[in-house]
Each structure stands twice: as structure tokens, then as C-alpha cells.
Amino acid sequence: MSLPPGFLDEIRNRVPISRVIGKKVTWDLRKSNQARGDWWAPCPFHQEKSASFHCDDQKGFYYCFGCHAKGDAIGFLRDHDGMEFIESVKLLAAEAGLSMPEPDPRARERTDRRAQLLEVTEAACRWFRLQLQTGAAAEARDYLQRRGLDQPALDRFEIGFAPDQRTALTAALRDKGFDDARIVDAGMAARPDGGGAPYDRFRGRIVFPIRDGQGRCIGFGGRAMDPNARAKYLNSPETALFDKGRNLYHMGPARAAVSKGQRLVVAEGYMDVIALARAGFEGAVAPLGTAVTEDQLRLMWRISPEPIIALDGDAAGQRAAQRLIDLALPLTGPGQALRFAFLPQGQDPDDLIRAAGPGAMGAVLDQARPLIDLLWSRETAGQVFDSPERRAALDQRLAEAVARIPDEPTRRHYAEEIRRKQWDLFGAARRAQRPGRAAGQGPARRQGASMAPRAPISAIAPPMPEQGEDLLEGAALLICALRPAAMIPVESRLERLLPRDPDRAALLHDLLTRADSPAGRRGLETLRRDAHLGLTPTVIEQKADDAASLILADLLDRLEVARATHQELRRAETEMQGEADEGLTWRMSQIARSRHLTERRELDGVKDAGEDGDALSAQLSDWLSGQIWRKPPRR
Template identity: 80%
Template structure:
């Protein structure tokens, strides 16, 4: 029966979801906000004492933070009371005081036809199961025994057998009163291209029934017993019942297991699902002989917000993971994440469980990696980034991938995580080609040991006031780091504690060395006013200070490099013109470093003047940005 547009929305508007769910739960009134329609209770789908089940009247949805059950009032009635869709709609319509619409004759006809097709597939399922007990299925039974399936497993998954006969199933279905047109439409038989009597689609195969989320048999998968068969696995064709891109094998039992707290684990084949379920991982599903589709992803997310994709460790499994990255990125967001497990090479879940037991599989699932890790691995593994162009190409690929994520917050977190990974990959090269273990140390807990750059012997570099002020401002106002991150990454502090502080700021980490660097800056008498001044100002003002400081640092670096080049070009005795040129470069560098402080003659005066300048800027008296060079 089809429903007119807006009918379900009218039901939702008239019947608050809390009224439907409130008949099954006891609300926690201390945690709930009744005026806002915000309700909390212990979850009715799994045993718990705390109120982790949330119901929102305004949105019309519920969600459990414990077992991840979610949906609207209709799905609640279907899950909690086992109602069919239309049964739940009728109950809610009565509660809302609405009259159910008259059935559409064409819709009734389609429903009746679908019901008849389901009768065909259910009859075929029973027939296949009977055939597994016959003499013709001896080889199939031996194969299933070798795969470790006992009678309980065969019964649980309704495994059957299709004999190598052209018309055995078709004849059996005719005997039950089904006509040829219905048998062909159900996918149980096919017609020859040149016409003639229908013939059985499944022949000489072990049969796996495929049921939808409501437990109805919608199709079959068949594994060939003949090693020379053109297709090892064969699925039902597309029918009014079966769309292989929109269904998952073992969906109904897996959904029930996930509601009780198990993980949703997505594997490649029927036997993998059976092996996992028998080992205790009952939330296992599999796509139906194809790569995962968008519809299947959405179906997974309706069951669990974070499915675990467990792929075989062979080349095909790796390729499947790469395709899934591109498919999932434009769909990922809050409540729609993926984690990945790549099995050891040459093993599938069945092999691993047999070889090492369920504990080994559980350990792998516990270590499942997020989607961002696989994206990073895909773009970096096996590649050498020994030139600016290669690094820029990596940056572009990552930026293009992140740009495909629709949710702004998720996109920002991806960018942040990828920046951290990039820092770990390239951070050492900005510190003298550092590598783990170099200079007498090794990386600990994923954090590189920062070597002392060669400039540490230069007292002026070690005591750079602008650098210290920039780092202190970033430590006091970390929200400004993102807008100046690229420029901060180019800093190369000579002092190891400052270097560690910079690494902590960019990577959002904490280290003893970084803490020492921050404390040193806080205690600096000439920067002592900075914390008090900065804490009292608005973000825009402090951002302007930080930008100006970094402008000066870049100008200082650029003119210093020019001066060094000029000095290197001197050959022979310097004439008057070259001497004048050197003086002008030195004066330009001094003006770039301290445009307002040309009268300062020593380091102490410069420090005092810089502190005074910061203070005056806060009062709006001075601040002149030097030109970028």
C-alpha cells in the first residue's frame, strides 16, 4: 500500500516520539528537559542502568549512545514490538486521529505480485535445503565439513544445494502451482535467448539464501562445485525483490546483534560472515558479490554509526579499500564513520580464526584504523617526497580529498589530523633532516626527538625576541595557530626547548621540553608584560600582533639571506661602492626587524622597546606593519 506525500510527516507532527517511546521506558526526569522535548532514559534495547537513550521531540528521532540504536517512531515500533511497517503506521495514525488513505489499486497489485514472488523464493529455499541431504550433494557436504560447518551451522544459515540439473527446481516449483512467468521473474529460472522452456539458474552449486532486514528470502548466492565453472559465485539477478547493490548478507541477525552491543563487521563473502558469526562476532555482514555501494554504506550506517570494514590481505582486498575511501569521503560525517582492518596477507577471516582463534580476530578488530589513516597511507606509502614539487603534489591530493567531505566540522578535523601526520613525516627535514634514532635518540610515543639546529651556536638566533613573542602568543591564544600555521611551520628555533614548544603547539601535544620552553618565555623579564596584555585583549587585536611579528621574522630572514649572499660574492678587496652596498643591506635588515626602533643601540634597549611597543599597540597608539618582502 502506498501512502500519499506528507502523510508520515503529519503523523510525526501530531504524535511526539516521546509519547510512543514513553510507553516502554521510564524517563530520567533529572536529566531530561521536558519543556524542550529533550528526553533521556535507560535504553529499552539493551540492559543498562544509566540513561544513555536520548529522545528528541523536535527532531522526531531517538538514539542510544550505548548500543547505537536509532530511528523514528515507526522504526521504534518495528524494533521494540516487531511490527511490520504498515502495522506501525496504522497504529500511529490512530493515535494521531488520522484516517488511513484508501489503497491504490495499482499499489495493491504490486504488493500482491511481490507477495507471490516471495512465496516462490521461500519454496525454492526449502527445496534447496532438502537437496543438500541427497546423494547428489555428497561432494558439497564434504566441502562444507572441510570448511568446519556442522549441522547447526547449516540449519542456522539455511544452506542448501542445487543439483546439476537443467530443470529440477523449475519442475518442483511448477508442481507447487507457480507458473513459468512467476518463476522467471523471481530469478529462479531464466529463458534461453532464442526462446524455449525456462531452465534453472542455479545448477551444481552450494546455495546461500539471502534475506532482507525483515527476514524475507529475496534471493540466493551460489558457490560452484566445479572448479572450472565460469563464475565461482553466482547471485540472483536483479528482480522486484532483489537488488544486490542495496542489500547485505546476514543483515537482520547482524542488526539484532549490534543492538545488543556488538560491532558491525563488514567482510567480503558468505563464508567469512558464517565463520565470524560462529566465532561470536554475530554483527557480521557482506556485500553481495560486488564492491560496496553508496546504498550499502547508508544501510550500514542505519545499523551502526561506525562499521568496521575487514578486508582480505591480498591485492584485491587492498584495491577494495582504496575504492571505498573515495566512495565514503563524500558521505562521511558525524554518526557516519568507517574503521578498517586489513587482515594478514593470504588470509581471510575464516582462515585467521581457524589458525589463531577468535581472540586473534578480536584483537585485529580492536585495532581497527579510521578512514583518515587509510587515506594518508594511500597517498604516502611507497613514495619519496624529496622535492618541493612532490610535497606540493601530496598537499594537493590531500586537500582535494578533504574538500569532498560535506560536513564542515568533520572536514576541519580531517585537515587537522592530516596536518599532524604531515608534520611527523616532514617535520624532521625542517630540523636538519632528522630521522628517528638520529643524534643519539629515538622517537617515543610517536613524537620525534627534536635535534638542536646548527644555529644554536649563534646567540642572536637563540635569543630572537620576535620569535619568543610569537611562540608565547600562540601558547596563550592557541585558537590563532590555525590561521598562521604555514608560517609557524617555517620557524626553526635554535633553542631546543623552543623547538619542542613549537612542535607541541602545531601538533596539539605536550612534552616536558615544550613545557620548559613555555615557562622560560613566561619568566622572560622583557616579555613579562605579554601574558597579562594578551589575555586581556580580543582575538582580532592579538591576531594582528601575531601577524606583525611573523611579518618581521620573515623580513629579517629574507634580508639576512640577501646579506649573506652579498658577503659570499665579495672577492678581493672591497671598494667604496661595495662597502656602501653592504651598509645599505645592513640598515635595511635593521629597519625590517625593528622599524620603530632604529634608535635602540643594544639588546637590552631593543627588548625594552619591544615590550613598550606591544603595550602601546594595545592602547592603539602605534603599529606599523613592515612591507612583505
């Protein structure tokens, strides 16, 4: 609606901005000067303990010197509380004792229509919840119980059920006085293409209400109970209330949790959000059945300056990360960053929390990586930079990506970080080629070996079986760091380990040369925090040096078999594009045999560790090497 000239200024003059913001923050009275209308507080937009958030009553503006959030009272209500512009004006007008100007007839009609549609969706929400208690919902209740949802959880998230009947909801809404046109416009029913009576959109589904930032039910998401359904998940259609690209599931509660210091975690689906929130990660949200949109990114940044994107560690998760890189780069800047956390292969947040508890999920979030790391991994993963042309092509790709960042200081810092990563990658090769390496300065290069810089196959989330290789390598390095004496019998094998991760490589160099470097310390700290390594510290701390040596040797055996098998498998897959011959058939049989031997070793544990080959060692062996060939079952 249009507002008369001077109306907003009159609101600002009557309502000091500190009165609006003071309801959301605690002023630092030692730093503030109340008489001058100069106020300071910890910023409500990001987590901090110091008072860097400044509010000036005379100018009517706020500014945070930490996250650079800024605006007036209307902007604060929009950014912090998620209000629409006209809603924030109405609230401030009421605070100022002013009457809102009469809207034009069309605007009033749109507002009235939205209110009418909200009545329909709220009535549908209550009806769905009642249906979950009926006999027709027995299978749905069993499914929810298997997923660990008790009655308090069902009530908290207002989960309901749509019976598998063509017009049950439509009839119930008609009984409440809603006409067919309003039911259809609210997205609760659809009309057949050939004409006729409307039919229910949600049938035979568990139903999740979707509420906006003000807590209003604007739509629904439904999970099919029939495994053969055409769509496992179905969302409300686009309506005057619901735009799936401009909303987030669980947005209101997440915003409240983030304002109290929690992290904003962006998961992939409804059940992931529910599992995260119940495990204590209440700042969880999810996009609504689509890839993250630009509007959703901006909405996330209005809640938190640095959301954590929690993605499954599979190929789909990697593809989602790649899409987000291109979407976020033109928008990133101070107060608008992203971090990425990848879960273990084949697991989503619900799987991980149920299998290993909230601590494992917290560890994954603690290891979330910035956008720059994913950009670097995308442009370098699995490549060999052995010519000026290849390095120049890398420079060009990175320069084009960084050039898309609109904020000049952010662009400059990206360029500096990329130069540092290039030095780490290319400098390692130059240092390895220096003649006359002194004894004790790390593993010697094999005669004739190529020292061309090679990036890791994937530094984002390695696919199977490389995920298992990564776990085995990490466990071996962690054992060496925890029990240095265990390295002695296998030192020559450790020299051939050649970790792809620079920090792990630095840690191995430090262990072999008894040195201490920042990169090595960083690599060790990363391994200690890695939830995927599971039982390693617990087992090793209970072992004598000779038992630890045997476990370490066992892990190295498995790692060497896995790497050799994977390398041969790649070669065989390449040759399969032509005609199979006896040599190819023989190599495939050897791959199968190696895999069989590895699986047998999983079953046998580490019995050759003598009297120390006990259950704990077997647990460690199964936890780590089992990751190579098995994926956790999905429910």
C-alpha cells in the same frame, strides 16, 4: 502510495514517539521527566553507557547528542528496524487504530506482486534445504563439513543445495502451483535466449538464502561445486525483490547484534560472515558479490555509525580499500565513519579463526584504522618528498580529497590531522638534519646519507615479502622492550634498523636512549596487541637474557637477509625489462641462494642458541620468518 493530507500528523498525535522507541531502549527514569514527555536513554544506534539519547513527545522527535542520530517515529523505524516507509506507516497506523487509505490500483498491484514472488523464494529456500539431505548432495555435505559447519550451523544459516539438473527446481515449484512467469520473475529460473521452457538458475551449487532486514527471503547466492564452473559464486538476478547493491548478507541478525553492543564487521563473502558469526562476531555482514556501493554504505550506517571493513591483506584487499576511500569521503561525517582492519597476508576471516581462534580475529578488529590513515597512506606510500614541488603536489591531492567531505567540522578535523601527519613526516627529517646532535640522542646519520622525507612503501597492508619483514622487525622490537638486557650485544645493529612506522621508530629511539615518549609507548602497545606476532611474548618470557639475545640476533639476521634480498629483487626486476646479461643472471642466483639459506634457517630453527634452542624458540622462528616466503593454504 500517496497518503491523504494530515494522515501522518494524525498518527503522530495518536502515538507518542516514546511509545515507539520505548520498545527498543530502557529509559533513564532519573534523568527523564515523564510528566512533560521528556525522555532520556542510552542511544540504540551506537554503543554507550550514559543516557545521551533524547526523545521529546511534544515535538515528536528524537536526537542523540553522541552520534547525532535524529528523526521522528517513522524515521526511527526505518533507521533502527530497516523498515520501508510504507511499512513503518502501516505499523504506526495499526498502533493508532487507524485504517490505511486505499492505495491506487497500480501500487496495490505492485504490493501483491511482491508478495507472490516472496512465496516463490520461500518455497525455493525450503526445497534447497531438503536437497542438502539427498544422496546427490554428498560432495556438498563433505565440503561444508571440511569448512567446519555442523548441522546446527546449516540450520541457522538455512544452507541448501541445488542439484545439477536443468529443471529440478522449476518442476518442484510448478508442483506447488506456481506458474512459469512467477518463477522466472522471482529469479529462480531463466528463459533461453532462443525461447523455450525455463531452466533453473542454480545448478550444482551450495545455496545461501539472502534475507532482507525484515527476514524475508529475497534471493540466493550459490557456490559452484565444479571447480571449472564459469562463475564460482552466482547471485540471483535483479528482480522486484532483489537489488544486490541495496542489500547486505546477514543484515537482520547483524542489526540485532549491534543493538546489543557488538561491532558491525563488513567481510567479503558468505563463508566469512558465517565464520565470524559462529566465532561470536554476530554483527557481521557482506556485500552481495560486488564492491560496496553507496546505498550499502548508507545501509551500514543505519546499523552502526562506525562499521569495520575487514579486508584480506592481499592486493585485492588493498584495491577494495582504495575504492572505499573515494566512495566514503563525500558521505562521511558525524555518525558516518569507517574503520579498516587488514588480515594477515593470504588469509580471510575463516582462515584466521580456524588457525588462531576468535582471539586473533578480535585483535585484528581492535587494530582497525580510521579512514584518514588510509587516505594518508594512499597519497604518501613509497614516495620521497625531497622537493617543494613534490610536497606541493601532496598538499594539493590531500586538499582535494578533504574538500569532498560535506560536513564542515569533519572537514576541519581531517585537515588538522593531516597537518599533524605532515609534521611527523617532514619534521623528522628536519630534526635529523640539526647540527651537533648530542650523544645518546639516537642513531647518528651516516655521512652523506639523504635525509629527504620518505614515506613507508605501504602503510596499509604491505605485500609479500614485506609482510614478513614487518613481522620480523616487530618481533625484534618487542623482544627489546620485554628484555632490555638482550639489546646490549646487538645495539649497533639495532641503530641500523630504521623502522618505517613512526611509532616503531619512536619506540626504538626510546629503547636505545632509555627515554620514554608517548609515540614510543603507543608503538609498544601496538606490538603487544598484534595478533600476527603470535608466540613472541610466550617464548621470550621463558628465556634467560643470553638466550633472548641469541633469538634477537637470529631475527635480525633474517631481517637483514630478507631486506637485502627484496631490494636486489626489485633492482633485478627493473633490469629484466631490458636484455638479461651475466651480471643480472649472477644476481638472480644470489637471490635464490639467499632465499634458500633463509628457508634452511627456518628448518634449523635456532639450534645455535645452546641449551635454550628448544621447541618454543623453533616455533617462534618458524612462525615469524615463515611468513616471508609462504602463504597459508586456502581451502
